[in-house]
Amino acid sequence: MSALLWVLVTFFFVGYLVLEGANFGVGMRLVRGDLEYRNRLARAISPRFLGSEVWLVAAAGLLTAAFPKTEAARTPDLYPVIVTILLGWMVRDAGLWFRGRWRPEWCDRAVALGSFVLAGGWGFALVRLVTGTVWWPLLTAVAAVVVAWLYGGTFLAGFRPAAAVGAVIAAAAAVVLLTRQPPHAAGSTTLILLAAFVLPALPFLLAAQVWLWRACRRPVSQPGFF
Amino acid sequence: MTGTATDLARIEFAGTAAVHFLFAALTLGLLPVVAVLQTRWARTGAPIWERMTKFWGNLYVINYALGIITGLVMEFQFGLNWSGLPNTVGNLFGAPLALETILAFFAESTLLGLWILGWGRIPAKLHLTLIWLVTLTAYISAFWIMVTNGFMQHPVGYAIKNGSIVLDNWGALLTNSGMFYGLIHLVAGALATGGFFIAGVSAYHLARRTGEDEFFRRSLRLGLITGGAASLLTVALGFAQYGYLKSAQPAKYNVINGKPVTGPAPPGWITTPLNLMLGIGVILVVIALAAVLFRDQFLRSRIAQWSLVGVIPLPFLALVCGWLVREVGRQPWVVYGLLRTTQATSPVSTGAVLGSLIGFSVVYLALATVDYALIARTVRRGPRDGVFGEVPA
Numbered sequence: 001m002s003a004l005l006w007v008l009v010t011f012f013f014v015g016y017l018v019l020e021g022a023n024f025g026v027g028m029r030l031v032r033g034d035l036e037y038r039n040r041l042a043r044a045i046s047p048r049f050l051g052s053e054v055w056l057v058a059a060a061g062l063l064t065a066a067f068p069k070t071e072a073a074r075t076p077d078l079y080p081v082i083v084t085i086l087l088g089w090m091v092r093d094a095g096l097w098f099r100g101r102w103r104p105e106w107c108d109r110a111v112a113l114g115s116f117v118l119a120g121g122w123g124f125a126l127v128r129l130v131t132g133t134v135w136w137p138l139l140t141a142v143a144a145v146v147v148a149w150l151y152g153g154t155f156l157a158g159f160r161p162a163a164a165v166g167a168v169i170a171a172a173a174a175v176v177l178l179t180r181q182p183p184h185a186a187g188s189t190t191l192i193l194l195a196a197f198v199l200p201a202l203p204f205l206l207a208a209q210v211w212l213w214r215a216c217r218r219p220v221s222q223p224g225f226f
Numbered sequence: 227m228t229g230t231a232t233d234l235a236r237i238e239f240a241g242t243a244a245v246h247f248l249f250a251a252l253t254l255g256l257l258p259v260v261a262v263l264q265t266r267w268a269r270t271g272a273p274i275w276e277r278m279t280k281f282w283g284n285l286y287v288i289n290y291a292l293g294i295i296t297g298l299v300m301e302f303q304f305g306l307n308w309s310g311l312p313n314t315v316g317n318l319f320g321a322p323l324a325l326e327t328i329l330a331f332f333a334e335s336t337l338l339g340l341w342i343l344g345w346g347r348i349p350a351k352l353h354l355t356l357i358w359l360v361t362l363t364a365y366i367s368a369f370w371i372m373v374t375n376g377f378m379q380h381p382v383g384y385a386i387k388n389g390s391i392v393l394d395n396w397g398a399l400l401t402n403s404g405m406f407y408g409l410i411h412l413v414a415g416a417l418a419t420g421g422f423f424i425a426g427v428s429a430y431h432l433a434r435r436t437g438e439d440e441f442f443r444r445s446l447r448l449g450l451i452t453g454g455a456a457s458l459l460t461v462a463l464g465f466a467q468y469g470y471l472k473s474a475q476p477a478k479y480n481v482i483n484g485k486p487v488t489g490p491a492p493p494g495w496i497t498t499p500l501n502l503m504l505g506i507g508v509i510l511v512v513i514a515l516a517a518v519l520f521r522d523q524f525l526r527s528r529i530a531q532w533s534l535v536g537v538i539p540l541p542f543l544a545l546v547c548g549w550l551v552r553e554v555g556r557q558p559w560v561v562y563g564l565l566r567t568t569q570a571t572s573p574v575s576t577g578a579v580l581g582s583l584i585g586f587s588v589v590y591l592a593l594a595t596v597d598y599a600l601i602a603r604t605v606r607r608g609p610r611d612g613v614f615g616e617v618p619a
Contacts, residue, residue, distance in 0.1 A: 047339050047340075047342065047343040048339060050294070050335040050336070050338060050339045051335050051336040051339045053298075053335075054327070054331055054332045054335040054336065055332075057298065057301060057327045057331055057332070058324075058327045058328045058331075058332050060301060060302065060305075060327070061301065061320075061323055061324035061325075061326070061327030061328065062324045062327075062328070064304065064305060064312055064316070064320040064323065064324065065316070065320030065321045065323065065324035065325075066320070066324070068312035068313065068316020068317065068319075068320050069312070069313060069316065079306060079572075079574050079578050079582075080578065080581070082302060082305075082306060083306070083578075083581065083582040083585060083586075086298065086299055086302055086586075087585050087586070087589055089298060090295050090298070090299065090589050090593065091589065093291070093294070093295050093298075094291070094295060094593045094596070097288075097291035097295075098291070098596060098597075098600065101288075101600055101603075101604075102596060102599075102600055186316060186317045186320065186321075186392075186393075187317045187387070187390075187392035187393060189317075189392065189393040189394065189396070190317045190318070190320075190321050190392070190393045193321050193393065193396050194321055194324060194325070197325050197328075197329060198324075198325070198328055198329075201328065201329050201333075204333070205328070205332055205333060205336070208333060208336040208337055208340070209336055211340060212336055212339050212340050212343075215340055215343055215344060215347060215348060216343065218347070220343070225284075225287060225342050226342075
């Protein structure tokens with residue numbers, strides 16, 4: 001049962017990296033360009049960032065629930081990085097929410113800054129978690145920013161090239177995570193409770209996500225909420 | 227964690243939770259109203275309902291932005307500052323939170339994205355279904371959060387096996403009286419907040435004679451009915467908790483009733499927010515009764531209109547007060563009778579907690595200020611403000 005829960009944690013986290021990774025790459029590009037260009041970029045991600053970031057919320061929630069001691073043991077080590085990621089996340093989201101109605105140039109800088117922090121922060125945190133060193137994570141933080149930038153570029157170019165890049169990212173992350181199941185899972189009753197609720201809901205959640213993506217196929221051309 | 231660090235971590239959690247609570251409660255209060263308005267529009271096709279759906283829906287979405295941003299930080303704080311919780315009671319504490327994230331939050335965010343995007347893009351009936359599903363998931367979210375909170379207030383459904391606390395009985399956890407009484411009181415309070423928000427905003431426009439009389443008279447009636455009924459219910463459901471409280475949390479019960487306490491007990495100052503909350507409850511109920519008694523006379527009176535504008539912040543204040551009574555009243559326990567707050571902290575330095583407290587406070591204050599300014603501006607501009615701008619294809 002614990003293996004099944006770890007697959008679910010991995011699934012949601014990999015989903016987060018693939019979906020939000022593209023948003024980070026597009027968000028970073030809001031650092032420059034005129035308003036019309038930035039509007040086009042922001043509208044490419046704004047209807048979906050909500051539905052993409054929740055994959056991390058789901059992964060973190062399941063991790064805490066199914067492997068409570070693991071999270072407790074690991075976070076003090078990563079404390080400043082996680083706080084930085086959270087701050088970057090808040091700033092990025094606020095920029096996207098507010099840009100349609102308040103100081104678009106400030107908001108777009110916030111989106112870009114937050115996107116850089118998020119991509120770099122995850123590149124740092126994940127490798128730090130696995131290796132425990134400082135220098136490798138710094139290097140991978142830079143690498144993650146570069147990969148996200150390029151991934152965002154392919155996403156703007158079209159769905160198919162982005163899907164190919166996303167699949168590579170997903171495969172790499174899944175291999176790393178699946179081979180590293182934490183040793184201490186929660187008690188069996190807790191695991192059964194989680195599985196009993198999550199598994200039946202999963203098809204509906206994924207259907208809603210597919211629906212959202214299909215609804216986004218026609219680009220948003222007029223100013224909407226965002 | 228040192229004593230200072232524990233205090234800082236408590237301030238951090240209390241601050242972030244209080245701000246989150248303000249936005250989350252208005253979300254719960256506005257959503258059903260927006261859903262009802264959109265339903266009326268779908269049924270009648272009358273443009274007034276469309277305009278009302280868009281205006282109140284827009285305010286709901288602007289408010290929701292901060293609800294979601296502040297909510298994200300809440301979840302991660304358990305791992306950052308309070309790892310004693312997952313470490314000792316993780317078997318019971320984590321599961322409802324995880325189910326909230328997946329069954330409610332995940333669904334809510336995806337469906338809300340579709341609702342915002344879907345104006346003119348998704349067929350009207352499906353689009354209407356979306357707002358009802360968003361409403362449903364928002365309330366499911368409140369349920370699971372209160373299951374977690376209910377366990378902290380009144381731990382049930384657990385057993386101790388080999389020295390660790392494990393989940394023993396789901397049914398008990400999901401039907402906990404510590405969850406149930408809090409949830410119904412909170413839901414009524416959130417609806418009162420939303421109702422009086424709508425009433426106050428509408429009264430502002432009527433008092434200023436902004437030329438949207440029909441729009442805001444209808445809204446005012448809707449807000450007063452929702453807010454009035456919900457505030458009566460909130461007061462009743464608040465008192466309904468006393469019986470359960472007496473047996474489940476005798477120390478809290480005795481402190482708020484001015485009776486002598488022995489053993490671990492919460493600080494005596496929680497009676498101040500309690501009385502403030504009760505006072506606000508009385509004001510809201512009196513306004514609701516006045517509106518019922520004097521009807522149109524009341525709705526047309528300038529004094530009544532400006533009073534309703536002044537009343538807007540009161541339910542928010544009452545929410546924070548009630549939350550202080552509930553959560554500070556639980557002290558010195560983080561899980562009542564099972565785990566002390568001082569035992570629940572993470573092994574992190576004071577500097578780390580202070581750094582995160584400063585960082586979150588600055589960002590929170592800045593974002594909340596901008597968000598409330600945007601809500602105020604949207605309110606002032608009234609229903610002419612173009613929103614959800616796509617023209618139906």
